[in-house]
Every structure is written in structure tokens, then in C-alpha cells.
Amino acid sequence: MQNPYTQITAFLKDQNINYEELSHQPVYTSEEAAGIRGLSMSEGTKSLLVKVDGTFYLFIIPGNKRLNSKKVKQLLAAKKLRFATKEEVQEIMHCEVGACYPFGNLIGITQFVDEIFVKNEFISLSPATHTKSIRMKWKDYQKSIQPTLADLCSDDTD
Numbered sequence: 001m002q003n004p005y006t007q008i009t010a011f012l013k014d015q016n017i018n019y020e021e022l023s024h025q026p027v028y029t030s031e032e033a034a035g036i037r038g039l040s041m042s043e044g045t046k047s048l049l050v051k052v053d054g055t056f057y058l059f060i061i062p063g064n065k066r067l068n069s070k071k072v073k074q075l076l077a078a079k080k081l082r083f084a085t086k087e088e089v090q091e092i093m094h095c096e097v098g099a100c101y102p103f104g105n106l107i108g109i110t111q112f113v114d115e116i117f118v119k120n121e122f123i124s125l126s127p128a129t130h131t132k133s134i135r136m137k138w139k140d141y142q143k144s145i146q147p148t149l150a151d152l153c154s155d156d157t158d
Helices: 004-014 030-037 069-076 086-093 115-119 138-145
Strands: 019-023 045-052 055-062 081-083 111-114 122-125 132-137 148-150
Touching: 004 132, 030 132, 045 069, 045 086, 045 122, 055 115, 069 081, 111 115, 111 138, 115 138, 115 148, 122 138, 132 138
Parallel strands: 055 111, 111 148
Antiparallel strands: 019 132, 045 055, 045 081, 122 132
């Protein structure tokens, strides 16, 4: 597989999507990413690789929220749910934990995006590296990925 960062930027260029790229010191959490980007955590995406009843899915939620496992289980009529291990993230997404990206289409993984993002003008994301961020219009992301939107988050905020 080609480098995910290269694959992501090539995909965005192929889709004629304008985006800003920011290079920065390594970040590993949503708080660190928001701070270095100078943007709200609710604009940042948290991309979570989760194994649900034996199948991996990618769940994209705002950086200031937590995934609600009960909602995910209801959505997929599932019994078991667990986060991927760091080894599974490396094997499937070819990146480290904390650098997961919201482009499941590039690796053949079904993804769900929290519906709250429709209120955003922009989203910010990790392109599979701890030292870069991409900021793009939500509508461009939604049009290019055509994700399934769902209510995925707990009502409280981190």
C-alpha cells in the first residue's frame, strides 16, 4: 500500500478539493491538535478504528466528544465492540494511533460520521501523520466521501 498521507492528498487533488495543510510539531491528542491548529476541538475530527462483532469500522466524531458504544451497538445491531489495538491500527490504516484519518474509503473500511459535523463550515483532520493537519470545507469532505451520518456521541463533552 502506498503511504496513507500520499494517498489522502492525491485523493483530495483528484476530487479537486481545496484544503489547507499545516505542518507542526507532533501531536497525539485532540486537545494538542486543536491547540497547535488554533481551532476549536469541535472542528477537529477524531477517527476511531473499532471492531464491532468481528468487523472493523471507522467512526468519525468531533475532537471534543466521546464515542457512545450503546449508540454504535444499536446502529449496527451489534453485541461486541472494542477499539482496535495499536497493532491493528498499524496493520489496517498504516499509521500510528493518534494519526488515524477519516478516509475509510481509501482502505475499504465502512465509516460512519457523526451528524453534528453538518453544522460545521470546516473540519480539520490528521492525514495519517502526527506532524501535519488538513483543514477543508465540510461540504467538500461530505461530497467526496459520501459518509453515512449517524448520532454517535455521548451527550457530554470531554
